Amino acid sequence: MEAKQWSLPGGMLIWDRTQHTAHDEVLVPFAMEELLCRQVGEGGTPIVHMWRHPRALVMGLRDSRLPQAVKAKQWLESQGYSVAVRNSGGAAVPLDLGVVNISLVMPKRQGQIDYRHDFETMYHLIKDTLQTLSPDVEKGEIKGSYCPGDYDLSIGGRKFCGIAQRRQAKAIVVQAFVVVRGDGESKAALAREFYRIAAEGADEQSFPEVDEHSMGSLEELIGLCDEQRFVDSVKQTVRERKLAAAAGEAPLQLPDEQQIAETVLMLKARYGIA
Secondary structure, three states: OOHHHOOEOOOOEEEEEOOOOOOOOOHHHHHHHHHHHHHHHOOOOOEEEEEOOOEEEEEOHHHHOOOOHHHHHHHHHHOOOEEEEOOOOOOOEEEEOOEEEEEEEEEOOOOOOOOHHHHHHHHHHHHHHOOOOOOOOEEOOOOOOOOOOOOOEEEOOEEEEEEEEEEOOOEEEEEEEEEOOOOHHHHHHHHHHHHHHHOOOOOHHHOOOOOHHHEOOHHHHHOOOOHHHHHHHHHHHHHHHEOOOOOOOOOOOOOOHHHHHHHHHHHHHHHOOO
8 A cells, every 4th residue: 555545434424542541440431442343343333442451451362371371460550550451453452641642443445354454444544644743753563562573663673563453343543552652662562561460471472482682662763752643633634634524424433331331241251361
């Protein structure tokens, strides 16, 4: 996908929850997106969801199967972290208020098989958002980073963003965590300690070896020390890149508290630590 060709679905709305920073259970935004994804799959309006959490660690499914995952979860919770297993790909990610989470909830394209198109869409969204501050956003796995993958985004060889995806029958959620502010090394150190505890007795190939020096925040890498400036830039890029709305497009209906609570319980039952 060439940068000049990429676009977002028509009529895409923006739901900015980055100022809602109460210490809720970290599964709440994932439950919201599960419900929104179902709605989009049934013809609802595509949406960009942005949120932050004050203190959490979100595991991947493979992390939850490590021999001492329960012990590591208890250690984190004793320090005030909200801990959960997400229903999308990827591995463990620490979250705090310096991390902006961006999710694109979109219908599947007809005949869509290759997941990389949607990863590319998120990559270009973030790259274009940062274009005026840094033209040097690269993609490709950063060795030693937490939640490593082909769509690690980096500047100067240090990762600041990872991308994962949740696919339903008729819609998808592409999720990115962007480390905007703070100390990238301290976040990596937390992920490393999580694996030191959780992976005791595990095969070395079953978890990433985290190097604290592999991670950086946009504050450290390009001097961007204001989360709101980044959020506003994402919104502007979305407005510039979305297609015209289709006639008769279904309105957005945000999930209510009961739906969210029921979906949180479902996610815990389905993806909790064994």
